Amino acid sequence: MILYNFFQDSTLDEEQWNILHHVFVKNGEVELKENKDEDAFVKKYSGMCAELKRLYTALTRTKDKLFIYETDLNNPKFKPMLQYWKDMNCVRIITAEEKQAISKEQQQVSSKFYQFIHSNSRSISYQAHQNNGENSERSF
Numbered sequence: 213m214i215l216y217n218f219f220q221d222s223t224l225d226e227e228q229w230n231i232l233h234h235v236f237v238k239n240g241e242v243e244l245k246e247n248k249d250e251d252a253f254v255k256k257y258s259g260m261c262a263e264l265k266r267l268y269t270a271l272t273r274t275k276d277k278l279f280i281y282e283t284d285l286n287n288p289k290f291k292p293m294l295q296y297w298k299d300m301n302c303v304r305i306i307t308a309e310e311k312q313a314i315s316k317e318q319q320q321v322s323s324k325f326y327q328f329i330h331s332n333s334r335s336i337s338y339q340a341h342q343n344n345g346e347n348s349e350r351s352f
Contacts, residue, residue, distance in 0.1 A: 213274045216281050219290035224263055231257050232292040267293075 219229070271278060282290050285305070297303040306314070 213270065213277070214279045214281055215270050217283055218267065218270070218280065219282055219293065220284060220287050222263055222289055224259060224289065226288040228257055228260055229289045229292050231260060232296055 222229070280303075284290070285294070294303070
């Protein structure tokens with residue numbers, strides 16, 4: 213699954229995303245790092261709930277891997293969450309060079325696989341027909 217420009221397209225502003233610098237989770241409960249008026253705090257940042265719910269859904273519903281693609285890694289909306297994930301050691305940032313190397317490697321593997329299948333397809337097909345009791349005289 214790819215989450216594309218989630219933070220860039222967020223309706224929240226930079227200040228609202230920066231709330232992540234002021235909270236932490238302890239024993240499953242969210243707590244404020246600073247002593248602030250909780251009611252005022254919750255009222256000011258209530259819009260964050262919807263964004264975090266969407267993010268939570270993307271993070272927890274992914275079956276295999278989640279790729280979070282942000283066109284601007286320096287986006288001030290993205291920085292607090294990225295730093296949080298880095299601190300938790302749960303993200304890997306892939307540079308353009310790494311992406312090209314991965315893509316090149318995937319292309320080479322695909323090419324080798326295609327060559328193997330293409331060069332061995334007749335004998336594989338012939339063996340499959342023989343194993344299924346088909347006429348071995350059949351032309352391929």
